[in-house]
Amino acid sequence: MLVGISSGGAKAPFVALLGVALAGYATAGVAQTPATREGSAATLPPVTVDAPKPRAPSRGQATRTSRGARAARPRVAPGQGTEAARVETAASRGTFRQGNGPIEGYVAHRTLAGTKTNTPILEVPQSVSVIGSDQIRDQGARSVVQAVGYTPGIVTNSPNDTRFESLRIRGFQPVLYLDGMQLPYGASQFGQPKLDLALLERVEVLKGPSSSLYGQVAPGGMVNLVSRLPTATPVNSVEVLGDSWGRAQTNFDVGGVSQKGDLYWRIAGTLHGGGTQVDFVNDFRGAIAPSFTWRPDLDTTFTFLSGYQRDITGLALQFYPAVGTLLPSPNGRIPMTKFLGEPGFDHFDRQQAWVGYQFEHSFNEIWTVRQNVRYFNLQTNTYAVAGGGAAGLNPYPNSATGDFATLARAAFKFPENADAFTMDNQAEARFSTGALAHTVLTGLDYRHITSELNMGIGAAPSINLNNTVYGASIAMPATGTNTGQRQDQTGLYAQDQIALGGWRLTLSGRSDWVSTDTLNFIAKTKQGQDDQAFTGRAGLNYVFDSGVAPYIAYATSFQPTLGTTASGAALVPTTAKQAEIGVKYQPVGTNLLLTAALFDMTQENVVTPDLNVSGKSVQTGEARSRGGEFEATASLTEGLKLKASYAYTDTLTTRTNTPSQLNKHLTIQPMNQAALWVDYTFQQGQLNGFGFGGGVRYIGDSYGDLANMISIPSYTLFDAAIHYDLSNLDRRLRGVQLALNATNLFDKYYVASCTTLSSCFIGAGRTVIGSVRYSW
16 A cells, blocks of 8 residues: 655645555456556666567566566457557567657657556557657757757747746647646746756657646646656766857766666756856756665665756846837847846746655556655746836837837846645556456546745836946835645546557546635735546557557546636636547658647637626636647668658637637647758768758747737748767767757747737747767
């Protein structure tokens, strides 16, 4: 029995896994599904990620994998015959791959995000994109926003923000998860998490409603960050980088194994400092993530995970007016480096600290139990002077006289703290009933989060954009808002992945209970709200021997909506439903993955103004998102790596009490996106070890407001890279790699988004990064 723990007054129940009581349901003729149990939440990465499959033992014979856990060769259930074995070969592509481990090249074969079990991507009835460390390194990405830049259906409204990861998936804003558990966000969204890529093994984008496993999730999906886990073989690398904005950085990743072989450890970290694209805005970060795995026997693993990250920076995301950026100005274009704040005042400070564990124990070839626990503390402190559009001011108060040089400003402070305790208990059973092979997952998870915000907005003197003089005296704004929030969420879920020949049927269902208390410390009031929701998913795949896997799926999601109607009734959760059809293709014997999907999603119970009572809301709004996505990922033995994508996303507000917004597109999300990245490394001859890459990203037209009065033009960006393995010059330089990356190669000036005509955000200019990496 695995039990939970209480935290800081949280209403955390002492939880016992329910699935163990179902043991009698398993028949004596046990059979695992073709997806073996490797790579679950607490597993160890293998010695060789994509090692060839070893000689198969006799049917049903237990084997030991390189990660040290028990695995069983799938017994063929009655009625499956040899077809099941062929499907397993086509879908699984090797026993040693795992859903949370390293990816060799660009192509991931398995994922935990789509099912919480170690499932081949071909068998997940949902769109999922995985970006591994090789692709991140080749493209020179330094944030999650940059890492997903070649992924279809996901865009950002602020690519130059050093504070947050602002994203949209299929038109809706997701939140970040770490190792399958949601990270804390402040109630106001000013306190947001941001983890450095140097601490991560992979970034996973799960698209579409996903509440049946994760609880409250935005309709567009979720972004799951996967930690670097201890390895069964030593991992040692150090990297030094510098960029054209004056930033210097070093990354390190070291790990080892105890002499006895039952304890693995790893420490990943980064340290950087220097300039950014915006004048007077420097960016410092220090982050470290120690972890270890203890494996007392072949059936038990305990992985301890922890981390600390400190960011000290400013507002690289400046609030520029539309006139001078999006629209022409008599004074010309505002430079992308222009700083609108005060060098002696602006400040952003964030501290993140977390500690937790992943525990897994296999009782036999049928039953495995897991418990994942994490405590995460997030502290942010923002005080800054920004363009007046951030406070809803007219950016050019003298525009009536033709003065488009004097810019209004305002001062802000947003200190916000958040704490989250999360726990996910799972029981997984693999068995057969007649001709059907099952992977049954039952779980009970719990999340307790608290946050507090002290917000103030005050006056600040205007500046002249043409002849800018800094140094004005700025008074710290008085606190106008002091609120707190406590939320408890308990979820009970179950999933059955059923295999019959090439067929894969996935059925998921979940009930959630959410309790939220919102406190106003100034007015000394408290508002409580309780919500309950049931969500589900049903998906059907067929995996052909050739590696083609068409699928169809239906899924739902929910998000609590805080507030009351004019009658005093609590607002009900916003819900969403989606139908999706698609096909995935992994040709046998290749490291290539092609995916295509069509989806139709509707969000209901959207809050819209109450036309009868000013200042109140009703939930008669509705939004729709439908479209198609294509993605190709390849890592070929000839040294060619490729990533290509296209997305068509048609979003509309289909019901609202605001006529100007009816049948208009949602903000930020473009209708068309396309991207292509190709990297080639010579495999022989005098150029052996030398490689180069190039990419192009197209972002179509989008809108900055729900009435679609602010149109953001499309833009196209080019990226490039060259790299060289110095061991080809001299064997004594083995492990040393040089690289030079350039993003937005031609220094394209573009507006990424606007929220109003007073608040526009300029995109990231050309950045050149040089690096030296040594691995041993």
